[in-house]
Amino acid sequence: xxxxxxxxxxxxxxxxxxxxxxxxxxxxxxxxxxxxxxxxxxxxxxxxxxxxxxxxxxxxxxxxxxxxxxxxxxxxxxxxxxxxxxxxxxxxxxxxxxxxxxxxxxxxxxxxxxxxxxxxxxxxxxxxxxxxxxxxxxxxxxxxxxxxxxxxxxxxxxxxxxxxxxxxxxxxxxxxxxxxxxxxxxxxxxxxxxxxxxxxxxxxxxxxxxxxxxxxxxxxxxxxxxxxxxxxxxxxxxxxxxxxxxxxxxxxxxxxxxxxxxxxxxxxxxxxxxxxxxxxxxxxxxxxxxxxxxxxxxxxxxxxxxxxxxxxxxxxxxxxxxxxxxxxxxxxxxxxxxxxxxxxxxxxxxxxxxxxxxxxxxxxxxxxxxxxxxxxxxxxxxxxxxxxxxxxxxxxxxxxxxxxxxxxxxxxxxxxxxxxxxxxxxxxxxxxxxxxxxxxxxxxxxxxxxxxxxxxxxxxxxxxxxxxxxxxxxxxxxxxxxxxxxxxxxxxx
Numbered sequence: 074x075x076x077x078x079x080x081x082x083x084x085x086x087x088x089x090x091x092x093x094x095x096x097x098x099x100x101x102x103x104x105x106x107x108x109x110x111x112x113x114x115x116x117x118x119x120x121x122x123x124x125x126x127x128x129x130x131x132x133x134x135x136x137x138x139x140x141x142x143x144x145x146x147x148x149x150x151x152x153x154x155x156x157x158x159x160x161x162x163x164x165x166x167x168x169x170x171x172x173x174x175x176x177x178x179x180x181x182x183x184x185x186x187x188x189x190x191x192x193x194x195x196x197x198x199x200x201x202x203x204x205x206x207x208x209x210x211x212x213x214x215x216x217x218x219x220x221x222x223x224x225x226x227x228x229x230x231x232x233x234x235x236x237x238x239x240x241x242x243x244x245x246x247x248x249x250x251x252x253x254x255x256x257x258x259x260x261x262x263x264x265x266x267x268x269x270x271x272x273x274x275x276x277x278x279x280x281x282x283x284x285x286x287x288x289x290x291x292x293x294x295x296x297x298x299x300x301x302x303x304x305x306x307x308x309x310x311x312x313x314x315x316x317x318x319x320x321x322x323x324x325x326x327x328x329x330x331x332x333x334x335x336x337x338x339x340x341x342x343x344x345x346x347x348x349x350x351x352x353x354x355x356x357x358x359x360x361x362x363x364x365x366x367x368x369x370x371x372x373x374x375x376x377x378x379x380x381x382x383x384x385x386x387x388x389x390x391x392x393x394x395x396x397x398x399x400x401x402x403x404x405x406x407x408x409x410x411x412x413x414x415x416x417x418x419x420x421x422x423x424x425x426x427x428x429x430x431x432x433x434x435x436x437x438x439x440x441x442x443x444x445x446x447x448x449x450x451x452x453x454x455x456x457x458x459x460x461x462x463x464x465x466x467x468x469x470x471x472x473x474x475x476x477x478x479x480x481x482x483x484x485x486x487x488x489x490x491x492x493x494x495x496x497x498x499x500x501x502x503x504x505x506x507x508x509x510x511x512x513x514x515x516x517x518x519x520x521x522x523x524x525x526x527x528x529x530x531x532x533x534x535x536x537x538x539x540x541x542x543x544x545x546x547x548x549x550x551x552x553x554x555x556x557x558x559x560x561x562x563x564x565x566x
Contacts, residue, residue, distance in 0.1 A: 122411030126240045127347075130407055133230060134400060147218035148225060150187075150258050156225070157191055157254075164232045167245055169194040174297030176258040177269035188258050190297050195231045195250040205518070206305050207410060210253040210298065211313035213275040213366065215260015215268070219382045220313030223402045224254035230407075244411065251301070254313075256294050268292055275314075276364040280372045281326040283363035298366065302373060306512060309413040310370035310377040311406055319359065320344045320352035320405060321379040323371040326363040328356045331371070332507040335477065336417050336449030340376070340409075347408055348401035355379060374504075374511030376416040378409060414519050417505035419447030420454065422522030423480060427487075432531045436488040439465075439524070441499055443472075444480040449507065451475040456483055456501035456516070462528075463495055464488045489528040497524045 120126075148156070161170040172189040179188015196204065211217075211224035231250060234241040255261055259269040267273050270292060276285030277295045286292055290299045322337045324330075331337060331354075341352035351358065355367060359381075370377035382402040409416075423444040428437050439458075445451045457469040465485045475481055489495055501516035516522060 120240045120243045122240065122408065126238075126411070127404055127407070129238060129240075130230065130404060131400060133234060134226065134403055137229070137233075148221055148255075150255065150261055153221070153225065153255055154189070154191060157193060157228070160228065160232050161193070164235070166198055167195060167235055168232050169196075169198060173253070173301060174293050176294055177292070178259045178262075180293065190253070190258065190294060191255065192301070193228050193252045193254075195228065195245055195252065196248060197246045200246065204247055204249050205308045205413075206249040206251065207309045207311075207413070208251045208253070208301065208305070208307045208370075209311045209313070209406070210256055210366070212255040212257050212261060213312065214266045214273070214314065215257040215262070216264050216266055217315035217382075218261075219315045219399065220380070221254050221261070223380070223382050223399055223406065224252055224313050226399065226403055227406055228252045228254065230403075240411070249305075250410070251305070251307075253298065253301070256298060258294070268294055275366060276362065278364045278366050278369040280365075280369040281363045283326075285364055289364070299369075302370065307370070307373075307375045309409060309416070310366075310375050311409060312366050312370075312377070312379045313382055313402070314379055315382050317359065317381045318350050318383065318401075319381040320348075320350060321355040321358060321367065321381060322352070323354065323368050323377060325355035325359075325365045325368050325379075326361060328354070328361070330354075332509075333417065333449050336376070336447070336506070339448035339477070340378075340416055343412075344405050344408070348405045350401050350405070371508065372510065374506055374508060376409075376413060376506070380405065415447050417447050417449045417507075418445055418451035418454070418475075418477075418503055419505070419519060420445050420451055420456075420475070420501060420503065420516060421520045422499050422524075425524045427526070431489060431526055431528050433489050433492045433528050434531060436486050439485045439487045439497065441483045441485070441524070442480055443475070443483055443499075445475045445477055447477055447505070449477055449505075451503055452507060454501055454503035456499060458485055458487070459498050459500045460496050460523075462490050463497060463526075464490065465497075489526070492528050492530045495526045495528050497526060498522065499524070 157170055161168045171192050171194070173192045174190040175182075176188035176190065179190075182188055209224055209227060212221040214220075231241060231245055235245055236242065257268050257274055259265075260267060260274075263269070270286070272286040272292050274292055274295050276283065277290060277292050279289035279299065282289040286295075290296050320341065322331075322341060337354070344350065344352045355362065355365070365379075367377050367379045380402045383398045420443050423442045425442070426440045431437060443456065451472060452474050454472040454475070455469050456472065458465040465487050467485070470483050470485075472481065483499070487497065499516065499522040502513050503516070504511045505514050505519075
């Protein structure tokens with residue numbers, strides 16, 4: 074009898090320690106990440122580009138195109154430089170001004186002051202985390218003044234409206250925007266198309282070069298821009314010119330179609346619908362030109378567009394006010410800046426499905442709907458799940474091709490490793506463009522896609538909270554109690 078009492082005491086002593094013998098892992102940290110303890114998907118932009126943003130930008134342009142005295146006067150090197158330096162001084166938290174080279178004549182200046190190639194970087198300088206980068210330049214041809222004007226207007230808008238417009242603030246905070254408004258300083262000063270060496274700078278780039286200059290990127294102005302390209306991973310390149318009214322896309326060196334013709338065709342349609350201007354490939358819409366910055370930028374794997382701002386060239390002064398002629402280029406540029414992630418493949422997680430009840434340690438099927446919202450097809454993409462607190466199979470899923478505006482379902486088998494809130498992130502690797510050399514992009518760089526799961530404890534054991542090993546221990550204790558319990562009773566005499 075005393076053995077039975079001892080075993081029962083041990084049994085009761087072990088009961089409060091049942092959780093210590095639970096075969097499932099210890100509950101992990103709460104990782105709701107703002108999901109309010111619900112199963113759900115998180116991702117997507119904050120302040121999106123739309124008609125309201127466009128209307129505010131148009132109104133700003135109407136009211137702020139320099140001032141009445143200079144409404145018909147073009148920027149030239151010295152006043153452009155003075156204005157950029159003043160902007161940097163007044164907005165030092167979001168603008169950095171640097172010199173990335175010297176013009177031909179600037180390299181000969183005995184005072185070492187003329188000919189600085191000025192680059193403005195607009196971003197939240199207090200945030201040093203890597204951000205998507207955009208490049209805008211103007212003035213490859215020195216007598217194409219209005220292209221430079223639009224580049225400067227974009228700089229003014231982003232800097233001065235940072236505290237006034239929610240879209241501008243969010244965009245500047247989340248991007249590095251580089252603006253190189255006057256590539257051809259000497260041509261601007263001399264009012265000539267070419268630089269001081271007589272070279273057309275927009276034929277001197279090291280892609281399909283055809284003899285302009287002593288060699289590819291032989292001119293210091295082009296060298297500075299090429300080094301800028303090579304030092305950064307630009308997601309969009311816009312080059313401002315003057316001479317006609319067009320949005321021009323690659324190719325310029327041949328009438329052959331680009332690998333990303335589907336993407337560019339959709340972009341051309343969007344720009345024409347938005348602005349009313351014509352849009353199309355440079356070689357077929359304008360003329361064949363080799364060694365251009367447009368083709369060079371695209372050859373490096375970034376969406377590239379040349380904007381022919383207006384048909385007025387040469388001269389020191391405009392024959393009419395500029396505002397009414399610059400709106401299309403200005404708004405078209407902001408549209409491309411706000412929507413560049415769509416230019417090519419752009420997969421996003423549109424939704425997920427899984428069992429209502431998710432139990433720790435039990436596998437279930439997680440179905441994810443992947444939608445290509447971009448203007449071009451997704452080819453040879455690879456997608457997988459990442460995060461803590463779960464195991465998933467297969468390790469990855471490959472997608473051979475997913476057309477624009479098409480979707481597909483990815484299915485993973487997931488086994489949670491702890492109870493509570495588990496964040497499962499869909500990650501992927503793909504090329505936004507089809508052109509050879511286009512860099513691979515991670516899904517998390519363009520659109521964060523996280524599924525929040527609420528995982529409950531498996532309480533279906535012998536007793537609430539007891540695991541399978543503890544159940545075995547209970548059976549063993551019972552067996553021992555039966556073996557050492559009292560024998561048959563005998564009557565007392």
